[in-house]
Amino acid sequence: MENKLTIKELERTAWELRLTALKMVFHAKSGHLGGSFSAAEILTTLYLHSAVLDSNNPDWSARDRIYISKGHCAPIYYPVLAKFGYFPEEELFTLRKMGSRLQGHPDRNKLPGVEMSSGPLGLGASVAVGTALGLRRQKSDSRVYCLLGDGETQEGIVWEAAMTASKYGLGNLVFILDYNRYQLSGSVESIQPIEPVTDKWKSFGWRTVSINGHSVREIAEAFSIVKRGDTVNLPLMIIANTVKGKGVSFMENTSTWHGKIPSDTEMVLAIKEISAHLTHKS
Amino acid sequence: MKDNNPKQLRFTYGEALAELGENNPGIVVVDADMADGTRTIDFKRKFPERFYDVGIAEQNLVGVGVGLSLTGLIPFINTFAWLISWRAGDSVRTLVAYAKTNVKLVGGYGGFSGPMDGATHESIADISVMRSLPGLAVISASDHEQVKSILPVIADYDGPVYLRLSRAEVIDFHDSTQQFKLGRGILIKDGNDITLIGTGTIMSRVLKAASVLQSEGINAAVVEIPTIKPLDKELIITMAGKTGSPVPLLPARKTILSAVSVLPLQKYCQKIFPYLLSEQAYAIV
Numbered sequence: 001m002e003n004k005l006t007i008k009e010l011e012r013t014a015w016e017l018r019l020t021a022l023k024m025v026f027h028a029k030s031g032h033l034g035g036s037f038s039a040a041e042i043l044t045t046l047y048l049h050s051a052v053l054d055s056n057n058p059d060w061s062a063r064d065r066i067y068i069s070k071g072h073c074a075p076i077y078y079p080v081l082a083k084f085g086y087f088p089e090e091e092l093f094t095l096r097k098m099g100s101r102l103q104g105h106p107d108r109n110k111l112p113g114v115e116m117s118s119g120p121l122g123l124g125a126s127v128a129v130g131t132a133l134g135l136r137r138q139k140s141d142s143r144v145y146c147l148l149g150d151g152e153t154q155e156g157i158v159w160e161a162a163m164t165a166s167k168y169g170l171g172n173l174v175f176i177l178d179y180n181r182y183q184l185s186g187s188v189e190s191i192q193p194i195e196p197v198t199d200k201w202k203s204f205g206w207r208t209v210s211i212n213g214h215s216v217r218e219i220a221e222a223f224s225i226v227k228r229g230d231t232v233n234l235p236l237m238i239i240a241n242t243v244k245g246k247g248v249s250f251m252e253n254t255s256t257w258h259g260k261i262p263s264d265t266e267m268v269l270a271i272k273e274i275s276a277h278l279t280h281k282s
Numbered sequence: 283m284k285d286n287n288p289k290q291l292r293f294t295y296g297e298a299l300a301e302l303g304e305n306n307p308g309i310v311v312v313d314a315d316m317a318d319g320t321r322t323i324d325f326k327r328k329f330p331e332r333f334y335d336v337g338i339a340e341q342n343l344v345g346v347g348v349g350l351s352l353t354g355l356i357p358f359i360n361t362f363a364w365l366i367s368w369r370a371g372d373s374v375r376t377l378v379a380y381a382k383t384n385v386k387l388v389g390g391y392g393g394f395s396g397p398m399d400g401a402t403h404e405s406i407a408d409i410s411v412m413r414s415l416p417g418l419a420v421i422s423a424s425d426h427e428q429v430k431s432i433l434p435v436i437a438d439y440d441g442p443v444y445l446r447l448s449r450a451e452v453i454d455f456h457d458s459t460q461q462f463k464l465g466r467g468i469l470i471k472d473g474n475d476i477t478l479i480g481t482g483t484i485m486s487r488v489l490k491a492a493s494v495l496q497s498e499g500i501n502a503a504v505v506e507i508p509t510i511k512p513l514d515k516e517l518i519i520t521m522a523g524k525t526g527s528p529v530p531l532l533p534a535r536k537t538i539l540s541a542v543s544v545l546p547l548q549k550y551c552q553k554i555f556p557y558l559l560s561e562q563a564y565a566i567v
Contacts, residue, residue, distance in 0.1 A: 061354075065352070107380075108381055109381065109382055115352070116348075116352070116377070116381060117376060117377070117380055117381045118376075119376070120372050120376050122341075123341075123345055123372070123373060123376055123377055125345070126341065126342045126344075126345020126346055126348075126349065126373070126377075127345050127346075127348050127349040127352070127377060128349060129342075129345070129346055129349060130312075130345060130346035130347060130348060130349020130350045130351075130352070130357075131349035131350070131352050131353055132349070133334060133346065133349065133350060134310075134349060134350040134351075134352070134353030134354070134355050135353050137310070137331075137332070137350075137353075137355070138353060138354070138355075140353070156341070157339075157341040157342050157345065157373075160336065160337075160339035160341060160342035161342050161345065161346070163337070163339075164336050164337075164339075164342060164346060168334075
């Protein structure tokens with residue numbers, strides 16, 4: 001499909017896919033909703049607007065590369081991939097089933113569009129850096145994107161990768177921090193603070209931009225900073241300020257819904273709240 | 283040609299890697315501040331634009347190498363054997379073995395070959411760790427001629443490989459006509475009475491053991507297993523049928539024992555490996 005949706009279409013699509021993610025996790029009785037909902041607009045905008053990709057040719061050599069290092073956001077990642085056309089949407093409800101291509105955490109050898117298997121946190125950062133190096137070596141215009149969780153940046157490998165990216169001046173590399181401020185067992189601030197985020201990344205030799213991670217317009221603008229074939233030599237970190245569990249009032253701003261499954265009653269409420277956005281925006 | 287002057291295996295690796303880079307422009311090398319030790323410095327001098335040093339960061343070393351491979355390049359990823367199997371363990375498991383990426387992991391200073399740096403710097407478990415990972419080919423090089431023969435083969439092989447090297451001084455017993463074949467064992471010396479099995483730099487001592495046995499009137503066959511995984515089961519079983527009990531020698535002993543335990547032929551193998559269960563195996567080692 002054509003991946004250039006309008007801002008309005010992207011906004012609506014992000015809510016539709018949030019609803020799909022909710023239903024998938026409820027059906028699977030397992031999965032991570034909080035960090036999926038926080039990343040809905042980021043991934044929708046990236047795949048359906050900003051990145052250069054071909055759903056009919058997932059291995060097209062000139063494509064931009066997208067790594068989802070926070071692999072536990074599979075419940076929103078998969079619907080975005082299916083919406084883009086990498087595989088049939090009917091397959092989404094096989095999430096976490098034995099034999100399914102939709103594993104609990106993404107597997108590159110099973111599902112088209114998945115550039116790299118992920119789950120163990122931090123590894124995607126390093127792979128993205130290596131890919132950006134390799135593409136530059138081969139004089140490719142392609143860009144490399146990598147989505148990281150905020151708690152994920154507590155992993156040491158992220159900072160190893162950050163140093164390598166600035167050492168080699170990887171201007172074709174874009175990290176996106178899903179800064180929803182909560183991790184599995186509490187707030188990031190209480191578990192292991194990562195502030196000052198902007199200063200940290202700047203001091204590691206990165207450009208930074210801070211945006212509202214639920215504003216499709218701001219996300220698209222941030223993605224437009226790095227053009228294909230850019231000759232700048234600084235990697236870019238987009239700090240996307242988001243809300244964990246965005247869209248369902250009782251799931252927002254808490255670690256409780258990192259990996260919890262809604263009860264039947266909660267499910268009814270959650271569907272109602274997300275659907276309200278679809279009614280308003282249609 | 284055989285080189286009869288003892289030389290550390292790593293020097294031949296460095297020279298052979300630089301030569302490989304000349305023949306194959308897709309080869310890139312990643313190191314973690316060990317280029318002097320791993321000898322990737324030869325490649326670095328020749329092809330500085332194809333050499334990446336990530337500093338003292340082994341998890342990232344493997345991740346960066348994997349990223350390079352995803353753009354079609356063929357990365358040789360280098361550090362010490364214990365660092366690549368332990369510190370970088372999750373990167374190797376997740377990004378290399380599970381993800382089936384086309385990278386060549388190379389562990390230097392394998393086994394007890396380091397310069398007496400102490401227990402932390404000896405690599406006694408890298409083979410066990412690497413062999414446990416699905417889809418990862420595990421190779422242990424025995425001498426200079428074999429190292430030279432291995433590199434182009436694994437560069438052409440489309441899949442993940444772990445190559446164990448050594449800092450030990452080694453004298454060639456292979457000559458330049460030998461051709462390394464992935465997954466194939468080598469019958470170095472035929473014999474009728476017993477089969478000695480080894481892998482890696484211990485092979486020259488296995489051959490010595492065979493000549494000692496010869497002087498005692500025992501005609502020992504010697505089998506080299508350069509590819510620990512996938513294992514050449516057919517050769518081992520053939521030799522067991524011919525000579526009776528094979529005697530895997532350290533480090534092959536542990537490796538072969540754990541490898542055969544997962545064979546569907548387990549029952550048969552228990553029959554053909556009685557030495558593994560007896561003190562005699564230790565006595566011979």
